[in-house]
Amino acid sequence: MSKPKGVYDNAATGDTSFRRTWDRDEYAHKAAERQAQEAKERKERYEAKVAGKKYLPKLDANINVKEFDDSKMVEARRDRIRLDENLNKVQIVPFGSTGGRRGKGAGYYCEACDLNFTNSLEYVEHLNSKQHLQATGQTDIVERATLEMVRERLQWLKQRKRDQNRAEQFDLAKRLAERRNIEEEERIERKERKRVKKEEKRREKLKANTNSVNLDDTQDRDATTMARMMGFEGFGSTKQR
Amino acid sequence: MSRTIAPDAKAMLDTRGLYDGPTIHSMNPLLLMEKIIRERIIDSMYWKEQAWGLNAATLLDRAVDLQYIGGQYANQKPTAFICLVLKMLQLNPEREILLEYLQDEDFKYLRALAAFYIRLAWPAAEVYKTLEPLMADYRKLRLRTQAGFKLTFVDEFIDDLLTKERVCDIALPRMPTRAQLEDMDELEPRESLVSDVEEDSDEEVGEEGEVGED
Ligand SMILES: [Zn+2]
Numbered sequence: 001m002s003k004p005k006g007v008y009d010n011a012a013t014g015d016t017s018f019r020r021t022w023d024r025d026e027y028a029h030k031a032a033e034r035q036a037q038e039a040k041e042r043k044e045r046y047e048a049k050v051a052g053k054k055y056l057p058k059l060d061a062n063i064n065v066k067e068f069d070d071s072k073m074v075e076a077r078r079d080r081i082r083l084d085e086n087l088n089k090v091q092i093v094p095f096g097s098t099g100g101r102r103g104k105g106a107g108y109y110c111e112a113c114d115l116n117f118t119n120s121l122e123y124v125e126h127l128n129s130k131q132h133l134q135a136t137g138q139t140d141i142v143e144r145a146t147l148e149m150v151r152e153r154l155q156w157l158k159q160r161k162r163d164q165n166r167a168e169q170f171d172l173a174k175r176l177a178e179r180r181n182i183e184e185e186e187r188i189e190r191k192e193r194k195r196v197k198k199e200e201k202r203r204e205k206l207k208a209n210t211n212s213v214n215l216d217d218t219q220d221r222d223a224t225t226m227a228r229m230m231g232f233e234g235f236g237s238t239k240q241r
Numbered sequence: 242m243s244r245t246i247a248p249d250a251k252a253m254l255d256t257r258g259l260y261d262g263p264t265i266h267s268m269n270p271l272l273l274m275e276k277i278i279r280e281r282i283i284d285s286m287y288w289k290e291q292a293w294g295l296n297a298a299t300l301l302d303r304a305v306d307l308q309y310i311g312g313q314y315a316n317q318k319p320t321a322f323i324c325l326v327l328k329m330l331q332l333n334p335e336r337e338i339l340l341e342y343l344q345d346e347d348f349k350y351l352r353a354l355a356a357f358y359i360r361l362a363w364p365a366a367e368v369y370k371t372l373e374p375l376m377a378d379y380r381k382l383r384l385r386t387q388a389g390f391k392l393t394f395v396d397e398f399i400d401d402l403l404t405k406e407r408v409c410d411i412a413l414p415r416m417p418t419r420a421q422l423e424d425m426d427e428l429e430p431r432e433s434l435v436s437d438v439e440e441d442s443d444e445e446v447g448e449e450g451e452v453g454e455d
Contacts, residue, residue, distance in 0.1 A: 124293075141247075161305070
């Protein structure tokens, strides 16, 4: 039995989609994964039943919606059906392939039913049809939600929102802090450059004015300039890196 | 009530005049929406793709993604909001479930959706009693119309639901005014803080004219 998820795997692929190119190894790998997951769920459902409880899929803020799979009944689509894949692409249309025809062609192809659709609406209608549901081991019966199911879902969505907000805020705070650091560094560098330039100017002026200045004085000034350039001076006024 | 539901509205509409499911205001709930817009919804991509197979729990996934309220936009395309209203008419959620939607503080469009449904489906006195407390919710809502986006607020939207005949391109079921219901002893006069504020601002609005009116 394939899961409802299978429904979404049928969207027509690239512009050479009429060529059957699927990778058998990957297909086998996916099938094995799916079987393992189904077995796990069957076990959980069985255990719940033995315990006289209703099986509920694990609610965990870290899992994504895809992992909600509580029954073989039809569920809401978990992903958007990928309908825009072939949009704006020039496609080679094999001879004789039009909407709802057998075999792969341009547009949307349903692997399970081996049918091809030229427009997205027809394709989605097909995915909703009894014929397709039957072919993919699904029914068109939806379980009515109880108040508990609604509460649980809502709590999960609220938690997801909180997590997303927190992640965004953290991200924003991090980026702002990084930005601030960069700006601060740039500011200090600018200040230093200015100071050094000023100092040089002053020194040149001094040199020009007093050619006969004593040696110690010049050395002193040089030392001060050096110290400033190295950042030894002014620790109190500028932030440490 | 049945444990299962249909994935779409087909069975509920294809009754050949012999509808025997649950009713709202003694009629097939889906008929609360006029035929023309109902058909546009049912033909829409959103309905077929996103609203198909929902129940009252999975509907939340869609409701929390809503970005705006509204009826039809652009070239008479139904909004996701109005599609979900029709979905709710099909699902006919229990009272407690609707209150769960309505009372949630995190998702304002879920609240707007529940409020709209309650206005469509519940008896008049219940509508006033349940929706009036939301007049204290001043959060912004985006409203999408044929003419583009507009800014509105939860309290303004609730006020529209209680006083206007059409909201979001849907004709609302006729409802007595609050004063009429008070006269019939179906409603106690309001005594909340909100009601005081309301009465004060009512006088002012009278001078300015109906600003929000189309
Ligand atoms: Zn199919």
